[in-house]
Amino acid sequence: MCGIIGITSLPNNLREPIGKVVRKCLERLEYRGYDSVGIAVIKGNYIEVRKGKGKIIEVSTRLNFDEVDGTTAIGHTRWATHGKPSDENAHPHTDCTGSVAIIHNGIISNFLELKEELIKKGHVFKSETDTEVVAHLIEEYLKLGYRPFDAFKAALSRLKGAYAFVVTISQEPNRLYFARNTSPLVIGIGNGTNFVASDIPAFLEFTNTVIVLRDGEYGYIEPNKVYIEKDGVPVNIEERIRLISWTPEMASKEGYPHFMLKEIHEQPFAIGSTLAGINEKEFDNVVNLLLNSRKILIVGAGTSYHAGLVGDYLLTTVLGLDTHAVISSEYKRYVNAVNDNDTVIAISQSGETIDTLVAVRALKERGAKVIAISNVIDSAIPRESNYVLYTRAGPEIGVAATKTFTTQLVIMTILTLRAGIIMGKLDANEYRSIMDSLNKLPGLLQNIITRTEGRVKALSEYMSRRQNAYYLGRGIGVPLSMEGALKLKEIAYIHAEAYPAGESKHGPIALVEEGYPVVFSILDDDNVDPLLGNVMEMKARDAYTIGFVPEKYIGKFKELLNAVLELPNVDYRIAPIIYIVPMQLLAYYTAVARGYDPDKPRNLAKTVTVE
């Protein structure tokens, strides 16, 4: 995802320099990405570009966006998916002459062939991005004598993929061209100033008159004019104008009341992107390193630590590797036991978690190699690591981690499978069958969300009236329970504690009384019968038993459970990826039922950058 904004205004119509207006709009779009930023302003007959890697606040201060004056400008905030964040790869991109500048959100799927063609014609490319070809393509048509709008249309006709563009051409200093195909784009109509942006909140401070563009539409804005066309036919602008006023925050949730719910629902897509974005070579290197390590430490904090525990379980139990999951802030315990034969896997959504970064530095100092698993390309931890595996979950705004957890598990599972087949611990059939289930995960998960969401919502009414809960499981169900309990704690403010189910009778059961909620994670593994005993123990004490149960064991558990959530029979090694989703929903709906905002849990921050 990226955020784009274009502004064109009559002279002296804006109360502040245009660079400052663009910067403000970009800050509203920051949720769409924040690894590099840039602006371009038309100055007479050339275009001035200022861009760089970093957050909006840093780059705009460093490059003095606020002082840039002019009447027509574009701005872009990037979230890298391919091509690392760097000054060169930041948008806007320009052609060879510097008279065409472009910002883009989306992917141009045929850019390689176009690039080859343009290089043959003598164009020089400055970045690795797909976006830059569009600037050169327009330049090419301008050279042939096309008028700017015709050149823009001609270039569009050559492109395949999903995109939203805004283009400035210095010959026409008061006009911005735009086009939308799949990626969102919205026009804002002000008094003597018009806007075009990825999203309504970007310009809501300046105008509330909008036109939402539809796929296949393109055109241009001038300070007093909006022109839209589709397939060569002009669109009636009047009919499409909408007046709105809402809090800028609401618009970005795309039809969900909270970011957290949106992100829970995005998990099938996030997992699909992560699977599609796997870098084979990097995985081979990492597997190689793991197999040649004496010991493996997995460090992480919060939800990432729980992902680490699942990874620990897989590597230890399935592969027999000497693995320990460590809470980042407790790394000191292992410092003396680490040497240059060891490997550290550092898990951090943001790649900036200070506790994890400190642990990575200290363990690296002892000679350990570091593998990072992160969602933010080229962030601090990946930069300091020997290898990086990226989850491609897209920006996560909700403070409670959801889609980054499941995608981290996908990465850990694939690592285990690949190592397993090399070590001979998994046979080819088993490997293929689990890989196959992983590839089917997005569809399966979608189905599970639809089937369980209503039941979970009903269950949340009960949970919302409780002060405490236990989450119990065995085997890989233990870290799963820990993550489920953490979710309930952090957003619904219900004291929830996870325990290995077998341990529950050695203490925790003393607290259980009538109606005490106990959530069981029952997986399709060899722990089913002992778990049945644990459920009976709780039931006998009148606990309110809730079970996440595979279809084939429903009959066995049904009588003992007050609430049953039926899940498909899946291999226990990938079950946590599925089971956690209804648990996230349970925490979410319980928080909503209790009247709390799940996106802004008290006392918590998304990325913790203090020790």
Added chain:
Amino acid sequence: MAYSREIIGVILGGGRGTNMEPLTPYLDKPLIKLLGKPLIYYPTDNLVRLGLKSIYVISRNPAKIGNELGRYFNNISIENVGQKGDDIDSALRMINEIVGKGTTIVSFSDVILPREAYELALNSHVNSGKPITILMTPLSDLQGYFEVEINDTVSINKIVEHKSGYAWTGILITEKEFLISLQEFNGNINEALKQFKGNINTALWSGWFVDVSYPWDLLSAIKYLMIDLKETRISKDADISPRAVVEGSVIIDEGARIDHGAIIRGPAYIGKNTYVGNNAIIRNNTSLEEESVIGADAEITESLIGYRATVGRGSFIGSSIIGDESTVEPGVVTLNVLPSGVEVSHLSPVIVKGKQIAKLGAIVGPKARIGANTVIYPGSIIEHNKYVSPLSILK
């Protein structure tokens, strides 16, 4: 929120409401009152609060409904239109006949949602740029609801079987092109949706939602509407004994009289000119409508007491509905939990008439009379005008 022009509201209130029959022999479902206001007030109020200035109400009895709504809304154009035909298709077909252009928000008269749900749907619609938006909500049991099914295309189906998934909240936001298509397909929404394959926006509502199709849904509606009561509001024209206790969030309307020793434990609504007798206790989620009378020592919990209804001395009314102008004589007890062996909870509720509910007492139609010291078993329905002799046991 303010949408200055072009957005028109349509409220569909023309269903027969067959399932509500014990309560509706004399007035239509949209006019049943909860917390002092008719059902139809709630969707209308939500549309007005979105900033809409022009709202069409399609119903079977436009004159009466127009009269009632006129009492609450000023400066808003509310057109009342009589419905031709009873089914949803004919209702949807009419939308284009009466509005036909621009953005239209369609809402059911009997679905109660908080205002935020409407805001969410409208924001999502404008932001999506698509010609139609469907607001849906997850439910554990879709039986009796319209299910929203999302595959390659989106469809809305009436569900008969037990199934979990997403229910349509009845809120639909459409642009002109979809309305035209709806007209072409004679109001058949699924045929129209098929034409817009891939161009349909769905929004997901995660908060509360009540579709009032059975009498006991009114009790859920009261419970949820009370969530929004955060404070106590007592009319200066109410007469409350200094020895009465009012705690929690309670609305006491003008002319209400609360006698010595009575306890009102909120959230509760005490309507206009009502009377609560000595030592009576009104517990949570109870709505006493206008001019109702609660005798001394009676206990009412999670119930709806209709207009001019009377509950006699020492009665217990729990999870029940007492219809307008009915009389419950002294000492009547409604049982609201099944006696033994059946567990009642949100996940294994009582099933009444094939529909699940958590807890239920009696549904008493209007102008009925229940004799003294009668015991009424859970889920009993007493028809309107019926006379039950004293000391009866109703199962």
